[in-house]
Amino acid sequence: MSAPRFDELIHAPTRLSLVSLLAATDWAEFRYLRDQLGLSDSALSKQLSTLEQAGYVEVRKSFVGKRPRTSVKLSRHGRGAFDGHVAALQQIVARAGTSVLPGA
Amino acid sequence: MSEPRISPSAAADALVEIHARRDQAVTAALVPGWYWPALGGLMAAFTAAVETHRPWVVAVGSVGCALGLGTLVARVALRHRAQVRSSLIGVHGTVAIVGYALGLVALGLVTGFTAESAGLAWPATVGAAATAGAMTATGQSLMGYLRGVMTARPIGGGR
Numbered sequence: 001m002s003a004p005r006f007d008e009l010i011h012a013p014t015r016l017s018l019v020s021l022l023a024a025t026d027w028a029e030f031r032y033l034r035d036q037l038g039l040s041d042s043a044l045s046k047q048l049s050t051l052e053q054a055g056y057v058e059v060r061k062s063f064v065g066k067r068p069r070t071s072v073k074l075s076r077h078g079r080g081a082f083d084g085h086v087a088a089l090q091q092i093v094a095r096a097g098t099s100v101l102p103g104a
Numbered sequence: 105m106s107e108p109r110i111s112p113s114a115a116a117d118a119l120v121e122i123h124a125r126r127d128q129a130v131t132a133a134l135v136p137g138w139y140w141p142a143l144g145g146l147m148a149a150f151t152a153a154v155e156t157h158r159p160w161v162v163a164v165g166s167v168g169c170a171l172g173l174g175t176l177v178a179r180v181a182l183r184h185r186a187q188v189r190s191s192l193i194g195v196h197g198t199v200a201i202v203g204y205a206l207g208l209v210a211l212g213l214v215t216g217f218t219a220e221s222a223g224l225a226w227p228a229t230v231g232a233a234a235t236a237g238a239m240t241a242t243g244q245s246l247m248g249y250l251r252g253v254m255t256a257r258p259i260g261g262g263r
Binding site: 002006011013016017020021023024025026027028029031032033036082083084085086087088089090092093095096 | 110112115116118119121122124125126128129130132185186187188189190192259260
């Protein structure tokens with residue numbers, strides 16, 4: 001279990017959704033993330049740039065035939081930050097004595 | 105630890121969102137319903153082609169099934185634009201997949217040999233058809249089980 005560490009960068013609503021999707025995957029294509037999150041190309045690029053600058057994601061560009069393909073994965077650092085953030089959220093809820101945890 | 109400035113209800117909402125996004129990723133990665141009858145149909149067709157013992161039928165059937173299988177796999181592969189974390193499947197998921205595959209093989213063999221001993225024509229095709237029927241009937245149930253296994257795992261670093 002990771003040490004609780006609330007992460008402001010991850011907690012921003014769009015980035016929380018983005019990082020949550022990435023945390024469930026080994027890698028994901030840019031198009032997949034855009035479609036699942038309902039974002040525009042530019043909005044997703046902006047969020048990915050922010051996460052990439054923090055070292056939370058790795059972005060790889062390649063070609064399949066003549067078509068460019070961009071794939072994204074959560075870095076080890078990013079996964080650690082996400083795990084710590086989840087632990088912090090769970091701690092906040094647990095301390096409040098509520099039972100609003102999913103599956104609780 | 106950074107001092108968070110959010111309320112417990114906001115933290116709970118964030119956890120709900122994290123769960124929902126994981127469920128979304130898992131659901132999108134499951135093979136579609138049409139995959140199972142399509143794969144079963146190809147298996148049965150290939151077996152029937154071989155069982156005719158006519159070289160030209162075997163040749164045409166082999167090429168046709170290879171093309172069909174290639175198309176099937178390509179369609180499923182192209183549809184998947186993300187790879188769900190392999191660790192989510194866990195021991196229970198792996199055992200379920202292996203058990204399912206072995207069960208299908210056993211069903212095909214038992215049905216085929218039973219058909220042969222009963223003197224039925226095309227016993228191998230009967231066995232393959234039984235396997236195809238079982239795949240069609242239960243493939244989505246396996247997917248549902250795997251989805252349950254993957255979404256039941258703790259989020260974050262919990263195991």
